[in-house]
Amino acid sequence: MRALRLALADLRREPAFTLCSVLALAAVIAPLILLAGLRAGVIAGLKEDLAASPRAREIVNTTNRALDDAWFTSLRARPDVGFLVARTRLLAATGSLESRANPGAAIRVEVLPTGPGDPLLPGLPPPAEGQAVLTASAAQRLAVAPGDPLRFRVVRTVGSAREVLGMDLTVAAIAPPAAGARDAIFADPAMGRRVQDFTDDRAADAGPRTAEGFRLHARRLEDVPTLVAALREQNIETASRAEDVAALLALDRNLNAAVAVIAAVGGAGFILGLAAALWASVERKRRTLSLLRLMGMRRLTLVMIPVWQSLAFALLGTAAGAAIAQGAAMLVNRLSLLGAADGRALARIGLVEIGAAAALSALAAILAAAVAARRAAAVDPAEGLRDA
Structure with missing residues (x-):
């Protein structure tokens, strides 16, 4: 602690040198913090845009x-799978749906399988047998609300005869608009x-059955490209937002690389400048340091004086740079051309960015x-004796 007290006392004795060193670091660190805040704001904004739609993590088979069952068990065991449920052949489970209160005004709907944790139905329990969750479009066209009775029908032709499969349903809930714009029920x-078996004229106990497709949601946005690639290796073609997610991840990597390069260049300049300033400070105080050595001060104490001074510059410079960067970020976020019009901050400077700047x-x-510490360690006590 003795070295720390001496270092701080020396900085107070030379306010001009201290101020110039702090401002020099602030001039380097402020643009870096602002650039990191811009990277965080851009990436966070793009992620929010994707995450706002639950379909951003959705992967559906196109053939x-x-x-x-073994295939579904294997895929469900992957850590990057957030939701998976088997589905019928594409467009095989469709039929007409009408409100029991307004018979005759039927609409064509697709039956979509669902289960616990369905991302398209956040906060809604899965419908039980005899229940259905309607998309907002279907509910609006039928003018129904939760609890209303429905009638679902499928018609098939066998020879010259028409056969009808009818089911009585109850509206369990209305899905949020983000669940889809088409008429469908979950x-x-x-x-x-059951609908597909009736359409195909297949007996329910006609041996082992397989599913022709699936509804799949990745656990995270970053998992979408990985899952699409894994399915492609199995020759399963899919439709997803994988390209958008991959582009976002590539942009994140590129921005990280840009910040790292600029930080390296700026840091190198700061190291050289501060090293020269501390070296010059030690040279100016060689006689004082030698007298301190002559009076019995340990070499380690002398070595730590420039180290503590340098760390003080880093702390004060980071604080000043963070304040400058925050002010610049507020200005950037107020510019309507840079995103303030939609209420979203383009530059987001938080504790992560400031903490990383302080550590660096x-x-x-x-x-x-x-370098300065090594020079201080080489001070000879005899120099102080000659000047005594």
Whole structure:
């Protein structure tokens, strides 16, 4: 602690040198913090745009495939899978739906399987047997609300005869608009299988069955490209937002690389400048340092004086740079051309950005102090004796 007290006292004795060193670091660190805040704001904004739609993590098969239970068990065990449910052949589970209160005004709907944790139905329990969750479009066209009775029908032709499969349903809930714009109902997977079996004239106990498709949601946005690639290796073609997510991840990597390069260049300049300033400070105080050595001060104490001074510069410079960067970020976020019009901050400077800047500046300060510390350690007590 003795070295720290001496270092701070020396900085107070030379306010001009202290101020110039702090401002020099602030001039380097402020643009870096602002650039990191811009990167965080841009990436966070793009992620929010994607995450706002639950379909951003959705992956659907575009061709029918025979998929058995073992395949679903294997895929469901992957850590990047957030939701998976088997579905019928594409467009096979469709029928007419009408309100029991207004018979005759039927609409064509698709039966979509659902289950616990369906991302398209956040906060809604999965419908039980005899229940259905309607998309907002279907509910509006039928003018129904939760609890209202429905009638679902599928018609098939066998020879010259027409056969009808009818089901009485109850509106369990109305899906949020983000669940889809088309007319559809979410129901227990068994309902979709029953509709397909009726359409195909297949007996319910006609041996082992397979699913022709699936509804799949990745656990995170970053998992979408990985899952699409894994399915492509199995020759399963899909439709997803994988390209958008991949572009976002590439932009994040590029911005990180740009920030790292600029930080390296700026840090190198700061290290050289501060190292030269500390070296010059030690040279100016050689006689004082030698007298301190002559009076019995340990070499380690002398070595730590420029180190503590350098760390003080780093702390004060980071604080000043963060204040400047925050002011610049507020100005950037007020410019309507840069995104303030939609209420979203383009530059987001938080504790992560400031903490990273403080850590890097402290490391740079220690490296800059190494040369001056070595010079201080080489001070000969005899110099003080000659000047006594």
